Amino acid sequence: MFIKKPVSVRTFIAFLMLLALTTRAQQPPVAVIERLHPNLDAVIDTHATVSVIADGFGWVEGPLWVEAEKMLLFSDVLNNRIYKWTAEKGTRIYLEPSGYTAAVPRGKELGSNGLAINARGQLVLCQHGDRRISVMNAPLANPEPAFITAAGDYRNKKFNSPNDLAVKSNGAIYFTDPPYGLEQGPEDPARELPFHGVYRIAKDGHVTLLADSLTRPNGIAFFPGEKQLLIANSDPQKPHWYIYDLDKEGGLANGRVFFNGTAIFQKEHRTPDGIKINKRGVVFAPGPGGVWIFNKEGRALGRIKTSLITSNCAFSEDYRTLFITADHCVLKVTLK
Template sequence: MIKQLSVMLLAAVSLGMMQPSPETIGSIERLDPELDKVISPGARAEIIATGMDWSEGPLWVERHKMLLWSDVPRDTVWKWTEKGGKEVYLTPSGYTGSIPRKGEKGSNGLVLDPKGNLVLCMCGDRRMARMDAPLDAPQPKFITLADNYKGKKFDSPNDAAYSPAGELYFTDPPYGLERQHNDPLKEMKFQGVYKVKKNGEVVLLIDSISRPNGIAFFPGGKQLLLASSDGAAPNWYIYDVNENGLSNGRIFYSAKNQGQGLRGAPDGMKINKNGYVFSGAPGGIWIFNRSGKLIGKLSGLKAPASNCTLSGDEKTLYITNDMNILRLKLRE
């Protein structure tokens, strides 16, 4: 009887009548009881898509119930839906030039502007741009939002966030240049964090972080969090936001002397409506409260977790984990 039941279940799966359960990965480390407010006991991350070269920049689009992310080496944005699974969404996504090049040429961070248009950090083109097509009919047509500061080209815009005022903030590390900091095409002497005003003016906000990476606003938009992926300064920095730029910069949390032997660094992140921070970090995703206390981790991942995004109701966290895309159910 048990053998017959097993055969019937396998047949149902093969005919599409039943879907196999997604593979789980990693484990939750509860470093503080406060984590129970964020993640339910027993939660596990699931692999919902795989086969990427290097996944980055996840974006949940609530209106279309779809997840988008960049596959940077493949110069492609992928799409995932519960019904359709993984599909190519847009290619090319970061490099529209005609001269063949290596390195991280595709898009990286993805974000929606205040009007709901897709904005991409285009590493290969070294610009911030808006896709000139509807979200449900994507095309590789782009309108440049910013590609230089005072006449000098950016290195490779990496991650971005819109402020509540509708201004675009983004980071510009050297990762998209073929030889990074030593690339002959590099025009800046520093790595910058920038703001694009509504009139298109580009403002340099910070030039003192050697590898600026993830960027996110706390609820209310009066504080900004930045991640430094430099192994010599693996920190998250917090700044006060004002009309003149950023001020009162200080370390929010430092991973110095932590995570030895683990892959990954302070990277892309998202902050929920209650001020909890989810960030790519050594070994997986680290979770902080608004005061900068590390309250938990998703650890035990075999590859770096580069970034994450929240569903519209903030009950699900989607994670770009190198070749995999993960889904982690949060507290209801």
């Protein structure tokens, strides 16, 4: 390229801005909406834009929208922090440490994972490093790393690493306990329980084992009406989503496969992870190739398809916005 005559600084800056815009326009989208069934059209626009609202983390998980503070909370599991995002101020550290409070250094997935709000309006955390379900002993608006243990063991044996949770309207907390927070995984010598369980913490603090047959229980969510519970199994050998009926005591009954993920796992090697279900019973389930969208009967309607490894998702208060934790960043997309 030859420049025949000098150009002004303003012209040169304008040229650089145009070049930057052109380059940005050539970048592939973060994600696209893949339509597998016509009923997807009632859930999300196939031309919806998926945008990145936060980036630069280790591994993000457990997104939670807090309407009272108009903020999104999410865990950076590798860096032992919770961040908050607001539309006005972007991202900042919310809580540190979030999942491991001991003085002895350790690695791997040591931070918090799943987050929820309990019946008292308190933050509830799945703490990988401390291997417990805890409650933050501080107001949501003024967080502090002060925790009260809601449950840390079953029959005097420490949990593996509580991963995700769902709070029932009666105050009971249902949670999963796979081995991912153990430094050496399922073979870690510190492991005390011989299975990976699904548990319920009653309002009085009593812990009940609900299931011990799932190989890698992970995401967990209630369907509207709280008569059924969905659990993701993040095992490459059984990459399924399971549905259970809830009996009168709040236990699990009639467990069965909601969606068999074997075929999709063979194409894209990522297992089921977190789950969220909207008020219409539509399931949003991070898994192979992005976030899968199922109707309440288990039919795949579509997928928010991305090359990023998606871990979990959360709705805004009105269910019109979906936030997605994906590897090192957080995504946002508008729903119908």
